[in-house]
Amino acid sequence: MTIKSVLFDFDGTLADTLPLSFKAFREVFLKYENKLLTDEEIIETFGPTEEEIIENNIFNKDLVNEAIEYYYVIFEKHFHEMVTMPQEILDLLKELTLLHIKMSIITNKSRKCLDICLKNLGITDFFITTIAGDEVTLPKPDPEGIYRSIHMMNLRSDEVVFVGDSNADITAGKSANILTIGAHWFGTVQNTEFSIEPDHIFTRTEELKSFIKEL
Structure with missing residues (x-):
């Protein structure tokens, strides 16, 4: 088995953006619905893009x-x-690049929100493709984004792994019949326990680097 590409989720996998998302959503719902939501209640709305979550609620x-505009004001x-851009994540992206591993992001974030994050973190150029939640018909846990990314990179499913921190990520990867990695290296993740067991769970980025090198 030879791995040629690593597909990444974004929030809670490449960047610890979840606390910021919680803050922005909390302020939106407090201002417009007079509801003070917990992190867990906000996580329950996840799946659609930021815009769709707000529209739905x-x-x-x-x-x-x-x-929606208020959300982005708070977020930015x-x-x-x-x-911040963790050094261990930056080192991971640099090492995978040196190994000629193609990298892609598949997220349920909106294109606008993803671009804000990538620009501010300075990591846009590491990725061959990025697929946002408003660029697919069916977001994760549907595997549409994974299939599209694999097709765009002209790869086979057995040449790809998907890394994410949520049940939706693992479900999408399993549905696409690719190797799945549960990422638990940030303090805040969408799912602390997976309802569907990933092929592997890593708590340090070094474990992922070693795993890819071995394959």
């Missing part, structure tokens, strides 16, 4: 666009305060 539809305002 704001009662007054006339305020949806305003609420607090980005550098709450999100």
